[in-house]
Amino acid sequence: MQLMRRKKKVSANQDHHIEAFFKIVGEKEVLFEDVDMLSYNCDGFTIHQHSPKAVVFPKNTREVAALVKYCAQNDLPFLARGAGTGLSGGATPLNNEVIISLVKMKGLLSVDYENRKAVVQPGYVNLHLTNSISSKGYYYAPDPSSQYVCTIGGNVAENAGGAHCLKYGVTTNHILGLEVVMPNGDIISIGEDGVPDSPGYDLLGLLTGSEGTLGVVTEITVRILKNPEMKQTVLAYFDQVEDGSRAVSDIISAGIVPAALEMMDQTAIEGVEEGSFPVGHPRDIAALLLIEVDGIAAGIDEQIEEILAVCRNNHVKEVKVAEDDAERGRWWANRKTGFGAMGAISPDYLVQDGVIPRSRLPEVLEQINEISRKYELRIANIFHAGDGNLHPLILFDSRNPGETQKAVDAGSACLKACSDAGGSITGEHGVGIEKIEEMRFIFSDEEIEAQTRIREVFNPGNLLNQGKLFPMPGRCLEVKKAVQ
Amino acid sequence: MELEEVVSPQQIMKTAQGHALGNGGEHTVYPETEDEIARILTYASENGKSVSIIGGGTKRGFGGTKDSDDILLSLEKFAGVIEHVPGDMTVTVKPGTVMKDIQEFLAGHNQMISLDPEWPEYATIGGIVASNSSGPKRLKYGSARDHVIGMRVVYPDGRITRTGGKVVKNVAGYDMNKLFVGSMGTLGVISEITLKLRPLPKQEKLVLLSFSKENWEKLRPFTVSFLDSTIEPVSLELMNPALSKKLADIESYTLAVAFEDVESAVAFQENWLVENKPSEMNMTVMEKEEAVSFWKRFTELSPKDPSSSSDIRASVKTGSKNMDVFHLMVEADRLHHESGAAVYGHGGLGHGVAKMYIEGPEDKVITAVKSIRAKAEELGGYAVITHLPLAVRRQISVWGNQPSYFFLLSGIKKQADPEKILNTGRFVGGI
Amino acid sequence: MSMAKDYTMEKQPACSTKSLSNYFPEDHPDPAKWDDCVHCGMCLEACPTYLETGQEQHSPRGRVHLIHAVAEGEIKMDQSFSDAVFTCLDCRACVTACPADVEVGGLIEEARGQIRRAEPLTGWKKAFSSTILEKLFPHTNRLNKVGGLLRFYQTSGLQSLTRKSGAMNLMPDHLSGMEAIMPNVGHPVREKYKNMPVIPAKGDEVKGRVAFMTGCIMDVMFSDINDATIDVLTHNGSEVVIPKNQTCCGALHVHAGDRDSGRKLAKQNIEAFSDSDTVVINSAGCGCALQEYPELFKDEPEWKEKAEEFSEKIQDISKYLYDTGYEKPQTEMKTRITYHDACHLAHGQGVREEPRQILRDIPGVEVVDMPNADTCCGSAGVYNLTNPDMANAVLDRKMENIPENLEMISMGNPGCMLQMAMGVQKYGRSERIVHTIQLLDWAYKKQKEEQRQLQTSGKG
Incomplete structure (x- = not known):
């Protein structure tokens, strides 16, 4: 819908491409004016901002294919965007791209309960799927904290995780099929009808998490799961971070596979309690654990008892089990809005996404403390302790000269600590533009080149989401190759 | 040189x-x-x-x-556990390590790789990963692709690359693990694999549910309601009567339902079946050793060696929509009686992968294999022949038709192995 | 409409990456508000205009981003910016969704003030503004003279929009079997009680005294609701005063960017209610605006202090009753009803449970949950006049969520009542639109009537 807007005029300094987009998607579905472009100059990662050339809103696969083909034929860089909640700048147009916004392709196309699958368009919001099927007792497992707003298309691009992927896996474990517009405009379909293990290389696995650099996903078949019979959620407060960390290891060692095992430190608790969804966590504790187990009701009590015992063995200050769904809901809302809540205690924050082997938790947390001291910036930690996925939130104030850079450096130092501990620089947020340089912490130039060679197969002109994911040497090699 | x-x-x-x-x-x-x-x-x-x-x-x-x-x-000879950190629930192994050896090692720490591939006493983890093997417990645990978190791979030109890492959650760069899992060794030689582990279940039970042929139509509605309940079976594998006879001496369509959980939860689920199964359904419960022995025989169904008689053996893997496994098992039963070859089949009603083992004279086996493929394709699925003697493989396409996106598969092969020296011709479309 | 000129300040030289603000220094949008926003996007799905357009500039974080960008000198206050800022419904759903409590609503209003300062209205909008906002609402006498509903319609131009909309039908005087006890429409309470300095509490116990803010639309178009409010208050032991000097709350002026008028009205109200400890209001939009008076006086510390004091006194009728206690009716009402959260009650004042509890406390009232009950209906003050397309689209979405087989839809805001009446009409539905407090009032009246009849028959 166009609002309060006089008829658009494509001015002389706009080019004929805009007119071409009008023809493909209709005039109302094209944005190109400066102010509008400014609102698309970043996603959830705001440190780098670049305006696109245009934003187009296709309504179906055919229009996406036509747009992509046009861009390919006219050498126009382009990229796909969902809700724009990504935290690594994956949807930020570095090269004045044409943004193909998929938010108007937001249909739930079909649900097949017998075969446990659903087909959605890429702009369909993650949580809407669970909401649509919950009355029948089903849900969609990947639950990134942004699930209230993020799209499943974006989840595929980033291979999104979430609090419950400890037990149920990340997005890639739940994708059965994809329809993809290739960077030349061809449409391919992998895993049609949700048939498993399509013969051939695992393109579903490769495309999931490729951060929109291999193709534009236009239809997604996902696995849906039956709701567990019962859920129980435990909240445990600790006076020492080390006690909390040890409790995490002990729960896992006890042979329990919790559905979720989350941790927050004192600074993070301050943030969520200042934010919009406080639940009354005490401010004087060093860490809290949020532990959820689910499954057959008959076996849950046993596991809860064991978890409570582990917490007590690790000097828990207070531990309680959620009374009902409402209380569990409040605890999770408090946790899931944790990043945004940092706005309440700091003008800016930078969230990092390192992963470490679970057993290295205490030492890496200590290193992050040191980084905080060294850079004189507060760092809050909210993280998926169960799978070692840390989210150090570096709090800063961009109005202070030089502080943004300091925050970026501190973030990088956190990632270095993670990779030095044998971990990874990103567990679920993706590399985007944010962590391009940090890719070197874990990959050699040759290893990066092995990946860019795969990109060449899909995206030979590199017009699609250029400049993301891989640091320069990869590009140097490509250039070298081109020169040869 | x-x-x-x-x-x-x-x-x-x-x-x-x-x-x-x-x-x-x-x-x-x-x-x-x-x-x-x-x-x-x-x-x-x-x-x-x-x-x-x-x-x-x-x-x-x-x-x-x-x-x-x-x-x-x-x-x-390139075998052995490189690193196991029990607290991290990960293990790093060399590719030649035999599955059973790894599982025994891990069992000492109350952990396991939750994969139940064929021939664990012989199959190496490298081969299992390269072929993305899975068994009936895929229903709950997934296939090899869901367990591999990191690899080292030697490219055909001798360069070494690492994919993934040693952490259970990782999205740095492309998920290159996926490229090599199931690639049938056509892109590189896997030289190290890191997998995520699960705790050994505290209790496991196997329940066989069988319907006589006359009543077997009731199996489907029962399965639908079972899947729709909150019961969490680890496997829900349907066997055709021939296979059921062979493994359990019950000549009828039989569901192999496995439970792995804490004791009280397993007991509850077993009891649920007792209370909710249709009266025409026979129920056999197998405890520890008996269940282990059943599953062991299950993993040995697939032929691995050349046949010693004049008959030949084949195995076929089909992929279909989950519930279409019913139709495929009916087809297996029909072929068993009509094709002149013996056809044993099983398939997961919750995951859509079925396997059929065929034995008989060459021409009969070929006919049966082709019928299975035709049926699978009619259902919108596919059939891949996972075992056949060389001479017969030359007569019949192992992988079936090329997908429309074959250019991507051949492009990937070309990037990794431009000289085509590695396992060439072993994969889809002769890659 | 045309808008070629930029009334903005000169940019800094190009060598500087960030230039000075492109806002006027007076009443400058508050940087502290956008500083809280980290662009996480959790607001997107809460925003009706984003849901409708899918466009960032029509989302809360997009608007905050743009408002910030003007302050950074990156863009000017041009037409596109104005579009983004004025397309906001001011529904505050984003404030509820926001994990960091970003005051998007306040920011939008400040930006609108800047835009109006930069570019005064022209054309029909100017005429509308001057007729309705300046010449009508603030003047009780004129409003009263306009008097009846039809004349108000004719004058405001609402008529063409709501013709056949069923707005006439929403006067809730026809709940079956209750005609006898229904008040007559069209006697503003300020007229009715003008000679009563204090309307006494009924019964023996006097709990306290409250001042009643009658609202301007409320008192002319929905005076029966005001009557009901006074009756419910006095029924529950409150004395009611209606300060004479009160005026329009100014919400519409502030929403439209006319902050100077807003301030003028605010000052008058603050003074008018200076003797009162508690000010009760039954219009969510007005209540919210009164509570936000301090926002208007950033540059006038003295008044800011008074405004803060004033805002503390403001209570929605449902919250006031809920907090101070009310008699649960004894009689059966037998009706199936759903409750719509007025934006300025739920998102603006955090009042959600109180009105629902009142409804549930009336015997025989079956309250059916409405999915997305707290999504805007599209009324949004005069938004349905300025942005009819969007308002209609938002209304369509709202109507999709209304449960079937209802007799009534209850809410706590006159703007919503008009808009929802339109929706009911548009979709050929039959629900009556009622104010929550009316239902309670009717229950009390029915109860009284029953008691009276009982007594009569007892005597007979």
């Missing part, structure tokens, strides 16, 4: 030719380090030698139309 200059002569064996399953090599080479693998592959690519890869040899009859490559690279 000769091969003997690359590795020690003791690691090279001249191989007898004419193996009935093909996929051999003039020389079999037994590297013991990653560096040796790299040297062998560098030698091969520089000298235009073709290389076939083998582990435990359980999948020698799977794909490929060549009797022999120049080099048969055996990873059998």
Whole structure:
């Protein structure tokens, strides 16, 4: 819908491409004016901002294919965007791209309960799927904290995780099929009808998490799961971070596979309690654990008892089990809005996404403390302790000269600590533009080149989401190759 | 440069030719380090030698139309656990490690790789990963692709790349693990694998639910309601009557339902079945050893060696919509009685992968295989022939039709192995 | 409409990456508000205009981003910016969704003030503004003279929009079997009680005294609701005063960017209610605006202090009753009803449970949950006049969520009542639109009537 807007005029300094987009998607579905472009100059990662050339809103696969083909034929860089909640700048147009916004392709196309699958368009919001099927007792497992707003298309691009992927896996474990517009405009379909293990290389696995650099996903078949019979959620407060960390290891060692095992430190608790969804966590504790187990009701009590015992063995200050769904809901809302809540205690924050082997938790947390001291910036930690996925939130104030850079450096130092501990620089947020340089912490130039060679197969002109994911040497090699 | 200059002569064996399953090599080479693998592959690519890869040899009859490559690279001696951190629930192993050895090692720490592939006493983890093997417990645990978190891979030109890492959650760069899992050794030689683990279940039980042929239509509605309940079976595998007879001496369609959980939860679920199963359904419960023995025999269904009689053996994997496994098992039953070949089949009603084992005279086996493929394709699925003698593989496409996006598959192969030296012809479309 | 000129300040030289603000220094949008926003996007799905357009500039974080960008000198206050800022419904759903409590609503109003300062209205909008906002609402006498509903319609131009909309039908005087006890429409309480300095509490116990803010639309178009409010208050032991000097709350002026008028009205109200400890209001939009008076006086510390004091006194009628206690009716009402959260009650004042509890406390009232009950209906003050397309689209979405087989839809805001009446009409539905407090009032009246009849028959 166009609002309060006089008829658009494509001015002389706009080019004929805009007119071409009008023809493909209709005039109302094209944005190109400066102010509008400014609102698309970043996603959830705001440190780098670049305006696109245009934003187009296709309504179906055919229009996406036509747009992509046009861009390919006219050498126009382009990229796909969902809700724009990504935290690594994956949807930020570095090269004045044409943004193909998929938010108007937001249909739930079909649900097949017998075969446990659903087909959605890429702009369909993650949580809407669970909401649509919950009355029948089903849900969609990947639950990134942004699930209230993020799209499943974006989840595929980033291979999104979430609090419950400890037990149920990340997005890639739940994708059965994809329809993809290739960077030349061809449409391919992998895993049609949700048939498993399509013969051939695992393109579903490769495309999931490729951060929109291999193709534009236009239809997604996902696995849906039956709701567990019962859920129980435990909240445990600790006076020492080390006690909390040890409790995490002990729960896992006890042979329990919790559905979720989350941790927050004192600074993070301050943030969520200042934010919009406080639940009354005490401010004087060093860490809290949020532990959820689910499954057959008959076996849950046993596991809860064991978890409570582990917490007590690790000097828990207070531990309680959620009374009902409402209380569990409040605890999770408090946790899931944790990043945004940092706005309440700091003008800016930078969230990092390192992963470490679970057993290295205490030492890496200590290193992050040191980084905080060294850079004189507060760092809050909210993280998926169960799978070692840390989210150090570096709090800063961009109005202070030089502080943004300091925050970026501190973030990088956190990632270095993670990779030095044998971990990874990103567990679920993706590399985007944010962590391009940090890719070197874990990959050699040759290893990066092995990946860019795969990109060449899909995206030979590199017009699609250029400049993301891989640091320069990869590009140097490509250039070298081109020169040869 | 000769091969003997690359590795020690003791690691090279001249191989007898004419193996009935093909996929051999003039020389079999037994590297013991990653560096040796790299040297062998560098030698091969520089000298235009073709290389076939083998582990435990359980999948020698799977794909490929060549009797022999120049080099048969055996990873059998490149075995062992490299690192196991119980607290991290991860294990790093060499590719030639036999599945059973890893599981026994892990059991000492109350952990497991939650995969139930064929022939665990012989199959190596490298082969399991390269073929993305899975068994009935895929319903709950997924297939090899869901367990591998990191690898080291030697490219055909000898370069080494790492994919993934040692952490359970990782999205740095492309998910290159996925590229190599199930790639049938056509892109590189896996030299190290890191997998995520699960705790050993505290209790496991196997329940066989069978319907007589007359009543078997009731099986489907029962299965739908079972799947729709909150019960969490680890497997829900339907066997055709021939297979059920063979494994459990019950000649009827039988569901193999496994539970793995804490004791009280397993008991509850078993009891749920008692209370909710239709009266026409017979129920057999197997406890520890009995269940273990059942599953062991289950994993040994797939042929791995050449047939010793004049009959030949084949195995076929189909992929379909979950519930279409019913139709495929009916087809297996029909073929068992009508095709002149014996057809044993099982498939997961919650995951859509089925397997059929066929034995009989060559022409009858070919007919049966073709019928299974036709049925699977009619249902919108596919059939891949996972075992056949070489001579027959030359007559019938192992992988079926090329997908519309074949150009991507061939493009990937070309980037990784431009000289086409690795396991060439073993994969879809002759890749 | 045309808008070629930029009334903005000169940019800094190009060598500087960030230039000075492109806002006027007076009443400058508050940087502290956008500083809280980290662009996480959690607001997107809460925003009706984003849901409708899918466009960032029509989302809360997009608007905050743009408002910030003007302050950074990156863009000017041009037409596109104005579109983004004026397309906001001011529904505050984003404030509820926001994890960091970003005051998007306040920011939008400040930006609108800047835009109006930069570019005064022209054309029909100017005429509308001057007729309705300046010449009508603030003047009780004129409003009263306009008097009846039809004349108000004719004058305001609402008529063409709501013709056949069923707005006439929403006067809730026809709940079956209750005609006898229904008040007559069209006697503003300020007229009715003008000679009563204090309207006494009924019964023996006097709980306290409250001042009643009658609202301007409320008192002319929905005077029966005001009557009901006074009756419910006095029924529950409150004395009611209606300060004479009170005026329009100014919400519409502030929403439209006319902050100077807003301030003028605010000052008058603050003074008018200076003797009162508690000010009760039954219009969510007005209540919210009164509570936000301090926002208007950033540059006038003295008044800011008074405004803060004033805002503390403001209570929605449902919250006031809920907090101070009310008699649960004894009689059966037998009706199936759903409750719509007025934006300025739920998102603006955090009042959600109180009105629902009142409804549930009336015997025989079956309250059916409405999905997305707290999504805007599209009324949004005069938004349905300025942005009819969007308002209609938002209304369509709202109507999709209304449960079937209802007799009534209850809410706590006159703007919503008009808009929802339109929706009911548009979709050929039959629900009556009622104010929550009316239902309670009717229950009390029915109860009284029953008691009276009982007594009569007892005597007879």
